[in-house]
Amino acid sequence: MDIRDLYNEIDKYMNKEVTVSGWIRNHRKQKDFGFIDFSDGTDFRHLQIVYDNELDNFDEITKYLVGSAITATGMIIESSGKQPFEMKLKTIKLEGDCSADYPIQPKRHTNEFLRSVAYLRPRTNLFQAVFRVRSVAAQAIHEYFQSNNYIYVHTPLITTTDCEGSDQMFKLTTLNLNKLPMKDGIVDMTKDLFGKPAFVTGTGQLHGEAFAMAFKKIYTFGPTFRTENSNTKTHANEFWMIEPEIAFCDLNKLMDIEEEMLKYVVKYVLDKCNTEIEFFDKFVENGLKEKLTKLVESKFVRITHHDVVDILNKSKNKWEFTPSYDDDIAKEHEKYITEYYNGPVFITNWPKDIKAWYMRVNDDNETVAAVDLEVPGSGELIGGSQREERLEVLEELMKKHGVDRSKVEWYVNLRRFGGCYHAGFGLGFERLIMYLTGIENIRDVIPYPRTPNNCDY
Amino acid sequence: MDIRDLYNEIDKYMNKEVTVSGWIRNHRKQKDFGFIDFSDGTDFRHLQIVYDNELDNFDEITKYLVGSAITATGMIIESSGKQPFEMKLKTIKLEGDCSADYPIQPKRHTNEFLRSVAYLRPRTNLFQAVFRVRSVAAQAIHEYFQSNNYIYVHTPLITTTDCEGSDQMFKLTTLNLNKLPMKDGIVDMTKDLFGKPAFVTGTGQLHGEAFAMAFKKIYTFGPTFRTENSNTKTHANEFWMIEPEIAFCDLNKLMDIEEEMLKYVVKYVLDKCNTEIEFFDKFVENGLKEKLTKLVESKFVRITHHDVVDILNKSKNKWEFTPSYDDDIAKEHEKYITEYYNGPVFITNWPKDIKAWYMRVNDDNETVAAVDLEVPGSGELIGGSQREERLEVLEELMKKHGVDRSKVEWYVNLRRFGGCYHAGFGLGFERLIMYLTGIENIRDVIPYPRTPNNCDY
Numbered sequence: 030m031d032i033r034d035l036y037n038e039i040d041k042y043m044n045k046e047v048t049v050s051g052w053i054r055n056h057r058k059q060k061d062f063g064f065i066d067f068s069d070g071t072d073f074r075h076l077q078i079v080y081d082n083e084l085d086n087f088d089e090i091t092k093y094l095v096g097s098a099i100t101a102t103g104m105i106i107e108s109s110g111k112q113p114f115e116m117k118l119k120t121i122k123l124e125g126d127c128s129a130d131y132p133i134q135p136k137r138h139t140n141e142f143l144r145s146v147a148y149l150r151p152r153t154n155l156f157q158a159v160f161r162v163r164s165v166a167a168q169a170i171h172e173y174f175q176s177n178n179y180i181y182v183h184t185p186l187i188t189t190t191d192c193e194g195s196d197q198m199f200k201l202t203t204l205n206l207n208k209l210p211m212k213d214g215i216v217d218m219t220k221d222l223f224g225k226p227a228f229v230t231g232t233g234q235l236h237g238e239a240f241a242m243a244f245k246k247i248y249t250f251g252p253t254f255r256t257e258n259s260n261t262k263t264h265a266n267e268f269w270m271i272e273p274e275i276a277f278c279d280l281n282k283l284m285d286i287e288e289e290m291l292k293y294v295v296k297y298v299l300d301k302c303n304t305e306i307e308f309f310d311k312f313v314e315n316g317l318k319e320k321l322t323k324l325v326e327s328k329f330v331r332i333t334h335h336d337v338v339d340i341l342n343k344s345k346n347k348w349e350f351t352p353s354y355d356d357d358i359a360k361e362h363e364k365y366i367t368e369y370y371n372g373p374v375f376i377t378n379w380p381k382d383i384k385a386w387y388m389r390v391n392d393d394n395e396t397v398a399a400v401d402l403e404v405p406g407s408g409e410l411i412g413g414s415q416r417e418e419r420l421e422v423l424e425e426l427m428k429k430h431g432v433d434r435s436k437v438e439w440y441v442n443l444r445r446f447g448g449c450y451h452a453g454f455g456l457g458f459e460r461l462i463m464y465l466t467g468i469e470n471i472r473d474v475i476p477y478p479r480t481p482n483n484c485d486y
Numbered sequence: 487m488d489i490r491d492l493y494n495e496i497d498k499y500m501n502k503e504v505t506v507s508g509w510i511r512n513h514r515k516q517k518d519f520g521f522i523d524f525s526d527g528t529d530f531r532h533l534q535i536v537y538d539n540e541l542d543n544f545d546e547i548t549k550y551l552v553g554s555a556i557t558a559t560g561m562i563i564e565s566s567g568k569q570p571f572e573m574k575l576k577t578i579k580l581e582g583d584c585s586a587d588y589p590i591q592p593k594r595h596t597n598e599f600l601r602s603v604a605y606l607r608p609r610t611n612l613f614q615a616v617f618r619v620r621s622v623a624a625q626a627i628h629e630y631f632q633s634n635n636y637i638y639v640h641t642p643l644i645t646t647t648d649c650e651g652s653d654q655m656f657k658l659t660t661l662n663l664n665k666l667p668m669k670d671g672i673v674d675m676t677k678d679l680f681g682k683p684a685f686v687t688g689t690g691q692l693h694g695e696a697f698a699m700a701f702k703k704i705y706t707f708g709p710t711f712r713t714e715n716s717n718t719k720t721h722a723n724e725f726w727m728i729e730p731e732i733a734f735c736d737l738n739k740l741m742d743i744e745e746e747m748l749k750y751v752v753k754y755v756l757d758k759c760n761t762e763i764e765f766f767d768k769f770v771e772n773g774l775k776e777k778l779t780k781l782v783e784s785k786f787v788r789i790t791h792h793d794v795v796d797i798l799n800k801s802k803n804k805w806e807f808t809p810s811y812d813d814d815i816a817k818e819h820e821k822y823i824t825e826y827y828n829g830p831v832f833i834t835n836w837p838k839d840i841k842a843w844y845m846r847v848n849d850d851n852e853t854v855a856a857v858d859l860e861v862p863g864s865g866e867l868i869g870g871s872q873r874e875e876r877l878e879v880l881e882e883l884m885k886k887h888g889v890d891r892s893k894v895e896w897y898v899n900l901r902r903f904g905g906c907y908h909a910g911f912g913l914g915f916e917r918l919i920m921y922l923t924g925i926e927n928i929r930d931v932i933p934y935p936r937t938p939n940n941c942d943y
Contacts (some may be wrong), residue, residue, distance in 0.1 A: 031702070033635050034727065050734035051702065052904050070701035070733075071635045093932050097907035098699075100734065125908040127873065131903050148693075148896045149903065151700035160701070164638040171628050178528045181621040185934040186643070186686075187724050189941045199679075201656045201686065203713045206666060206673045216663045222656075222713060222723065223941035229643075229658065229686065236605075236934060236943065242555075243608035244617070245488070245508065251709060252643050256660045256679060266645050266679065276527075277507035277557065277581065343733050404554035418582065439605045439943055446590075446606065447509050448582040451556035477642040477693055484646045484680035486693065486896055 031071040035105065039114060046118070048102040049076065052152065058091045065093075066135075067101065067116075071076065073304045075156055076383070077108060080118035090118075095135055096127030096152075140473050147477050150486055151419040158305040162298060162464050169297035170271055170458075173290050179273065180244040184233030189225050190436050199254050200230035212429060229254045233272050234453060235387075235440050239418060241274035241451055242443055248273040250458075258481050262470045264425055265459065267479040274453035280398045280415050283452040284375050287402055287411050288329045291373075296325045298465055305466075314467025319466070320406060329373040334358070334396070337366055337376055344369075348393065355380050363408040372403045386430035389415035389450075390422055398452075407464045413454025420444040488528035492562065496571060504573070505559040506533065507581065509609065512592040515548045522550075523592075524558065524573075530614055530761045534565060537575035543733050547575075552592055553609075554582030597930050604934050607943055611783055612769070615762040616931055619755060620919050626754035627707060627728055627915075636730065637701040640708065641690030647893050648680050655685035656711050686711045690729050691910060692844075692897050695873060698731035698908055705730040707915075715938050719927045722916065724936040731873075731910035737855045738910040740870050741832050744859055745786045748830075749869070753782045755922055763922075771924025777863060778922070786830040791815070791853070794823055794833050801826075820865040830861045839882050843887035846872035846907075847879055855909075864921045870911025877901040 030049060035042055051069030058064075065078040078101055080090055083256040093099065100122045108115040131148045133153060143150040150156045174181065187201060203222045204210065210220040218226050233249040240247045246274075275286065299306060299321055310317040332340075334354075341352035341362050350359040358366075358376070366374050378396040381388075388397035401412035417423040425443060427434055434441060462474040472478040477486045487506060492499055515521075519538040526533075535558055537547055551557065557579045565572040589595075589603050590610060600607040601686030607613045631638065644658060660679045661667065667677040675683050690706040697704045710727040732743065756778055758762060767774040789797075791811075798809035798819050807816040815823075815833070824830050835853040838845075845854035855873035874880040880901060884891055891898060919931040929935040934943045 031635050032835050050906070052699075053594075070637075071703065096904040098733075098904040108773060125901070125904050127904045128902045133903075148900070149695040149700075151697055157700065160639065160697070161637060163640070164632070164636075167638050167640075168628055168632045171625055175621070175625045179621075181617060181624050182617065182933055183620070183624075183709070183726055185724060185932075185936060185943075187711070187936045187941060188943075190943070199658045199660060200663065201658055202663070204663075206657065206659070206661075206663075209663060209666075218663075222715060222938055223936070224939040225941070227941055240608055240617070240933065243567040243606075243614065248529065252640070254644070258679060267641055267642060276555075360887075402898075443605070444582070445585045446588050447553040447555040447584045449507070450581065475642075476639055476697065479642060479680070481643045481679055483682040484644060484649070484682070484684055485644075486645075486696075 032069045032074065032076050033071040035076065036072055036074055037106075042115065042123055044104065046102060046104050046119065048100060049116070050100040051098070052153075053095055053097045053099060053127075054399055056093060056095055057415050063091055065099075065101075065118075067099070068157075070151075070157065072107040072159065073154070073308065074397075075300075077112050077115040078103065078118050079109065079115055080121070084118065086121075090121060093121065093123060094127045094129065094131070096131040098124040098127075100124055120325055128473045140470065144472055144478070151476075154308065156473075158302075158308050159462070159466055159468060160476065162302050162305055162466055163474065166294055166298050166462060166465060167250070167303050167458070169294040170290075172297070173293045174248045174273065177246070179246040179248045180240065182233070182240045182247045182249055183231075183239055184236040184249050184272075186229050186252065186254075187223075187227055188230045189227050190225060190235070196254055198231055201227045201229055231255055232270070232455070234274065234455065235437065237450065237453065238440070239443055241276045241453070242447065242449075245276045246273070251291065255473040260481055263460070265471050265475060265478050265480055268471070269458035271456040271458060272453060274416075274451065276449050276451045276454040278415075279450060280377060280400055280452060283413050283415070283454060284331060284377075284400060285330070287400075287413060287454055288373075291402075291411070294461070295321050295465065299325070309467050314353065314406075317467045324373060324404065327372040329375055329402070330370045331375045331377060333378045334376055334380065335378065337362070340369060341365065355382070357383050360408060363403045367403050367405040367408075371405070373402060376401050376403060384414070386426050386432050387414075387416050387423070389417045390426070393427075400454075404464060407460065410460055410464060411454050411456045413452060415450060418444060418448045418450050420448070488526040489526045489531065489533050492533070493529055493531055496562075499559065499562045500571065501563065503559060503561050503576065505557060506573070507556070507557040510554045510556060510584075511609075513550060513552055520548055522558075522575075525557070525614075527608075527614065527628050530611070530765065531619065534567065534569050534572040535560065535575050536572055537578070541575065543578075547578060550580060551584045551586060551588070553588040553590060555581040555584075557581055558790060588615070592640055597927065598829055601716050601929055601935070608933075611765065615759075615765050616919070616923055617933065619759050619923055620764050620931060622758050623751055623755050623919060623922060624707070624915070626751040627747075629754070631703075631705045631730065631752045634703065636703040636705045637697065639690070639694055639697045639701075639704045641687075641693040641706050641729075643709065643711075644645055644680075644684055645687045646680060646684050647692070654690055654713055654764075656713055658684045658686055688712055689727070689912070691912065692894065693730065694729055694731040694910065695897070695908065696900055698733045698910070699904065699906075702733045703730070717938055718918075720917070722928050722932060722935055722937055725932065726915035728913040728915060729910060731908065733906055733908045735872075735909040736907060737834060737857055737909060740872070740911060741786070741788060741834075741857055744832075744868050744870060744911055745748075745830075748859075749782050749916070751762075752778050752922070756782070766924045771863075774924045781830060781861065784829040785857070786832055787827045788832045788834060790835045791833050791837065792835065794819070797826060798822065812839070814840050817865060820860045824860050824862040824865075828862070830859060833858050833860060841871070843883050843889050844871075844873050844880070846874045847883070858913075861921060864917065867917055867921060868911050868913045870909060872907060872909040875901055875905045875907050906917075
């Protein structure tokens, strides 16, 4: 049975014999008895297994090392210690022993060290908590969208469309790099599997929009790739994104959806991962639980980029970057504005020139109907926009941004075949997990992180 | 509002005024009135919108072309036609017109043609049904595993481990293929983003096993890549896989899980996509609904590969491929055996030499603890096995299969650090969707399929 079920239905199992399989996380032995701190990974909470020298194999059991896999049978009884209950051992089987050079000993390890044993770190309390929250948050996202009639679309990872600029995309090939087929002095890509250069994509948005024009509401949830050669706490070359697209949706409705979704996910995680959140609150980010609870109860502020700049200019802060109506806002500004409102802030209507080519131009012809959600402590969490649905305006934008129309003719056609006003957003899943856990380095919320010069396991 | 909600709660909306946004699928006009066959994509079922010449803009409305996006307000009333209800139009807004060269006209199109407009085909009845089933089945899978305490793990797509043989994996690079950095006559891969050759993976299994050794039960659900230059109905270069791994699980328990999961998913889809399944039953695979219902109610047969060969040999069939104790079974054999048992069949204990290097060797030293699930009409649906947990046996297997240990030392270490008997399986998601819908070509169950020389959109 799972320890999770034991905790969830303890009344059913109290004073009954049960069998559990899992791992020894810690082991304290005394002359006549011993305590095994046992975890099977199905719950953040462990089970204390108590045994004494009435067992025939007492001496052998005392030698079991931390990390070993065991199957234990015994009675669940009330505990005299801090635990709500414990197991009085009856029989035990060593399923797999553990070498003495096992790196995960019951002591504090740095996150840096644990990254170097990424395949073992989920056995620590910290990463048990992180990766359970990751799993539960993923489910929350699916449940939110599915219960609201969205269709989950698996947009392709492989693409031959390089409209984002192929410099930012990984090239994908089946050719032997040391024996490339040449033609007229350059590589003959017609010999590659797809007969032309192929990439792995950085977004499913364009493909998602096409499906939104058929299903009205769709979302993607899948891996995404960036080639950025950037070694920061927030950049990884492989990460997961959620990209909903909604037909007949304007910027205000988009904000409604973002707010409702985010609150749903945070509440879901608070409900299902209470133990984990309290652990993070204590050991990772003080005040985390209050921050999350507050978010669920708050009403997100909505303010234009223009008005944000006004507020920044009026403040007495000395800015490293001067706020400007025509420019992006800096990290220091994001921080200030969420503190100013003491809560999440939607910043809308951004200067046209600093945003992507597909965003809808506002009537002022200066700004686009884009919105970034800034949250206290983390800055930008979600970026979204209305997509330009007017054929002529889109054509003009593409020209201005140098987008090769021949590569996205199908996307442009969506405006000719029953197009409509529509909007969507992108939520970086790792950024969400960092917000939910207080973890500050993206490498610590991805099972096997990929960053420049780092692709182990 | 969504048409789906209208159908689900018709009592609430009957004789009320509602507003819907979506697309004109068909449009029949007569002298004094007209009928719009309207779909918003949230439900397979459409809404009939009726209008008459009492409307000021009657003449204009009659000109709306198939494919146009509209917002319509009107009273929901009982229908005199086949529909349970219809809308009596009050006001209508053309959100986006549709060019006369719109390829999706209300007539029968071949699947081949629709593949050539993959970005528009979700607007047809067939692909509305396919991609809704795909979305619902994905959710069923998540719900099954999450409700059984599994952790959803995002195993990496990018890998530098080429233990599967890099010939079968796409190479991933940020280097300019026309200006490759050279050193000693070969490409200098230290100059690439990860400092060494990188690939996109064909499986998350090995990475998943490490997490099963921490969480006991995990599953992956993500895209997978193969470079096969194969143009068949069942091969694609990009597809989605579900790969659960379970610690303390032997082959029998694995079969229990596979059977329970598959029945859960099929029942979930039957419940939530009844309309779609009836559509497939009528137009794609006669008897589909009965096939699926039967699967849910059946007890899957469990038989060894050896006994299957006996049955094949005893039959009076003339085999194209002679059944052999030492060999794989052919499609014709799969078909025969599911017909022989008139239901799903688990075939266990396969000859060691034809299976993968990580599968657990049985005591006979001839076979491995592997299991394939064969289902009527589709052949192999799931492949799984116990994984070799014994260090020495695994080392021997790796030697025999020529696996470079230095690339998977961490995986081998899992046997040194509290390893235990464990098992897992791989379910090709597209194969499942084909089974659920009766669709015979994998290109028609993937939003934007990627196959050799075919990577459009």
